[in-house]
Amino acid sequence: MKSLSKYFLPLLIIGVLGIGAHVYDANDRPLAFVQKFKPSVGLEKNGEFKDIRERGKPLFDGDTLRTDQNGFALVQFMDKSMAKINPDSRLIVRGDIQDKQNTSTRIGLELGEILLNVSERGSQDFEVTTNSAVASVKGTSFGATFGDYFWVEEGEVEVTSKQTGQSVTLSEKMYGQVQEDGTIESGELTDEELKERKEGYSKMNEKLEPTIYKVRFTNESGGERVIEMKVFENEN
Known part of the structure; x- marks a missing residue:
């Protein structure tokens, strides 16, 4: 029995890692996962549009x-x-990833509104671009609209006008709006205004029951690393 264990143990480990695992090589790594959605949400890829029907x-x-x-x-x-x-x-996701400590992410917001909670970045890049502005983030909770309006719940966001090059740093409870002439108007939000901004996203806080979704990465030399993601059950 002792001699057989050296064969069965590796097989058992491989089987556990294989459950729910998706393998991506060094040149084809996902930037993000759609963890939760409510119909209808679609994905446009290589000129083809399809409804999203599966979590993760x-x-x-x-x-x-x-x-x-x-x-x-x-x-x-x-x-x-x-x-x-x-x-x-409508938003376009762009970027590059080596591992979760070394990422570069750019979101092109072409329509609508988003609320982001960005992890502490250090030297990593996380940007949100609209028609007239670029918002650079190091780690914060903030909102953005395609109409060039940004607001910060906590942390700091640097907003730069594409037209004039003017930059404004927005901190907690501040907003910034790029004007038609390219200048940036900024100011403070009241508690009530901040609450109203956040209320539109409250539905996404309901019934978030995660399951573990394992992503196994392989690098160019064949080395492997497994990263666990929490994926949430979808609402019908």
Whole structure:
């Protein structure tokens, strides 16, 4: 029996890792996963549009996520940053990932509104771009609209006007709005205004019961690493 154990133990470990695991090689790594959604939410990839019908749907560089007038989505990035996406929204996900400590993420918000909770970044990049502005984030909770309006619940966001190059740093309970001439108007939000901004995303806080979704990465030399993601049951 002792001699047989050296064969069965490795097989058992491989079987456990294989349950729910998706393997991505070094050149084809997802940037994020759609953890939770409410119909209808769609994904545009390589010019083809399809409705999302499964939780844990991976998002890759260049994918476009869309919600209709009744659609919500909750997206988790590989560094554990989260994005809540309101109805009637459209965003493009771009970036690069080596592992969850070394990521670069750019969200192009083309329509609608999003609320983000961005993990502490250090030297890593996380940007949200709209038609007229770029918001650079190091770690914070903030909202953005495609109409070039940004608001911060906590942390700091640097907003830069594409037209003029003007930059404004927004801190806790502040807002910034890019004007038609490219200047940025900023100010403070009242507690009531901040509450109203957050209320639109409250539906995405309901019934979040996660299951573990394992992603196994392989690098160019064949080495492997398993990262666990929490994936939430979807509402019908």
